[in-house]
Amino acid sequence: MSSNAILKTEAEPIAACTISRDVQIFDLLIEDMETAMGDSWGDLGFEDAIAFLAQPDAAGLKFVAIAMDEEDEDNLDLISQVIAEAKAHDIKVILIAEDVSPAALHKLLREGGDEFVPYPLPENELANAIERVLTPPAEVPIAPSEGTKLKATGDREAVLIAVHGMAGGTGATTLAVNLAWELATVNDTVKKRRKKEAKSDAPSVCLIDLDLQFGSASTFLDLPRRETVLELLSDTASMDSESFMQALSTFEEKLHVLTAPLDMIPLDLVTPEDISRVLEVARTNFDYVVIDMPSTMVEWSQTVLEATHVYFATLELDMRSAQNTLRLKRALQAEELPFEKLRFVLNRAPGFTDLNGKSRIKRLADSLGISVEVLIPDGGKIVGQNADHGVPLAVGQPKNAARKEICKLAHSVHEVNLSDAAEQAG
Numbered sequence: 001m002s003s004n005a006i007l008k009t010e011a012e013p014i015a016a017c018t019i020s021r022d023v024q025i026f027d028l029l030i031e032d033m034e035t036a037m038g039d040s041w042g043d044l045g046f047e048d049a050i051a052f053l054a055q056p057d058a059a060g061l062k063f064v065a066i067a068m069d070e071e072d073e074d075n076l077d078l079i080s081q082v083i084a085e086a087k088a089h090d091i092k093v094i095l096i097a098e099d100v101s102p103a104a105l106h107k108l109l110r111e112g113g114d115e116f117v118p119y120p121l122p123e124n125e126l127a128n129a130i131e132r133v134l135t136p137p138a139e140v141p142i143a144p145s146e147g148t149k150l151k152a153t154g155d156r157e158a159v160l161i162a163v164h165g166m167a168g169g170t171g172a173t174t175l176a177v178n179l180a181w182e183l184a185t186v187n188d189t190v191k192k193r194r195k196k197e198a199k200s201d202a203p204s205v206c207l208i209d210l211d212l213q214f215g216s217a218s219t220f221l222d223l224p225r226r227e228t229v230l231e232l233l234s235d236t237a238s239m240d241s242e243s244f245m246q247a248l249s250t251f252e253e254k255l256h257v258l259t260a261p262l263d264m265i266p267l268d269l270v271t272p273e274d275i276s277r278v279l280e281v282a283r284t285n286f287d288y289v290v291i292d293m294p295s296t297m298v299e300w301s302q303t304v305l306e307a308t309h310v311y312f313a314t315l316e317l318d319m320r321s322a323q324n325t326l327r328l329k330r331a332l333q334a335e336e337l338p339f340e341k342l343r344f345v346l347n348r349a350p351g352f353t354d355l356n357g358k359s360r361i362k363r364l365a366d367s368l369g370i371s372v373e374v375l376i377p378d379g380g381k382i383v384g385q386n387a388d389h390g391v392p393l394a395v396g397q398p399k400n401a402a403r404k405e406i407c408k409l410a411h412s413v414h415e416v417n418l419s420d421a422a423e424q425a426g
Contacts, residue, residue: 013060016041016130019049019082020067021075026119029067029096032126046078053085063092063133065126066108067119070099080111087112092133096121102266109234116263156204158283159417160308164293164342166315166324171347171376173211174383175314175406176292177220180207181392182410183288184254203287203414206248208258208278210304211294212267215260222390223249223257230261233270236277244281256286267298275300279307288413297328302337310413312374313342317350317360325368342370349375374409377401 016037020026023043033041044052052058064086066079086093093112097105098119109116115129161179165172184205209215212233218225232239232247248256258278282289291304305311313328315321325344332339344365350357365372379393379402386396393403 067096170314180290206286218259225262236274272300272303345374348378
């Protein structure tokens with residue numbers, strides 16, 4: 001072969017681009033981009049990116065990965081311009097963030113960021129994010145089990161009920177999910193003479209899972225977590241009743257659920273104003289709204305506390321529940337917040353065969369200066385197993401002692417609400 005014969009290959013087109021202050025700061029990003037994209041990617045600074053994205057050479061870009069850390073928060077306007085330019089040319093945006101404040105991240109997601117990946121990058125997470133942004137949305141309609149057919153009305157005045165666990169494992173999610181289901185089916189268990197009437201006026205119920213990181217209401221009801229939830233929470237300013245209803249999933253066409261987001265997000269990614277808007281839209285479209293709260297207190301916990309009509313706090317007969325209840329009491333009273341709104345629910349309460357049970361409950365209540373108003377008996381391991389099956393206790397274990405007590409609680413709430421409504425109408 002002649003020495004002048006040289007194999008010439010055409011340069012591989014650029015399909016992706018990293019955009020950062022200095023990509024060398026994000027060495028793990030370089031490695032993952034090489035693994036995912038080979039040689040078909042490039043790198044730009046923020047200012048260069050704006051000019052490049054407007055050029056014909058950028059027509060082949062499928063996505064950009066914008067990497068930033070806390071030093072870049074002073075340049076949020078510039079980064080927003082980069083995102084706007086990318087979206088104007090239908091280029092997907094993946095945000096790679098290290099030590100960036102939730103407020104800054106929230107702003108960029110609202111500006112048009114399609115995916116967020118924390119830095120240092122978890123294993124395979126960048127590849128997964130790339131796959132998600134490049135996978136075209138399905139054109140098929142939402143399945144009945146995932147979407148809601150309920151139309152927005154905007155003419156309701158819901159009773160807002162929050163459930164907050166004083167410690168992990170005290171049954172807060174179990175109570176929230178099953179209370180919501182019992183309220184949604186409250187008319188199914190009335191006496192036969194009222195069945196015809198009851199079926200026509202079944203209350204509409206919405207369950208909102210605000211444990212944004214580890215919320216498991218969707219697991220308890222075997223519902224999928226949908227990406228539209230994060231989209232909704234990221235831009236509540238433009239949310240209306242229709243978009244809220246579209247983000248809901250439906251269980252058995254009776255209970256409507258706003259699940260926790262698909263991915264783990266910071267609890268303070270949403271603001272008190274965001275939560276207030278969500279509760280207001282839910283309140284005006286349902287008869288009952290049950291809110292499953294995180295055990296952690298965050299800035300918007302006050303928003304929920306002040307908005308709800310009833311705030312159930314679940315605890316057990318143990319030291320951790322007692323200590324956490326005392327901490328919460330001190331914190332709320334120090335801020336002059338309505339601690340008296342809390343209604344304490346004792347889960348796994350002693351049975352009638354426990355001769356010392358009542359005295360232990362009284363000592364707990366007296367020592368904390370609270371009143372334990374609801375006693376839920378221990379339903380046994382079957383309660384957790386039933387949750388794993390993805391159905392309410394009323395469906396899987398209708399004769400369970402815990403289920404019966406939650407059913408009584410739901411009927412009590414409904415009767416009080418009907419009575420109040422009748423008084424107002426009169």
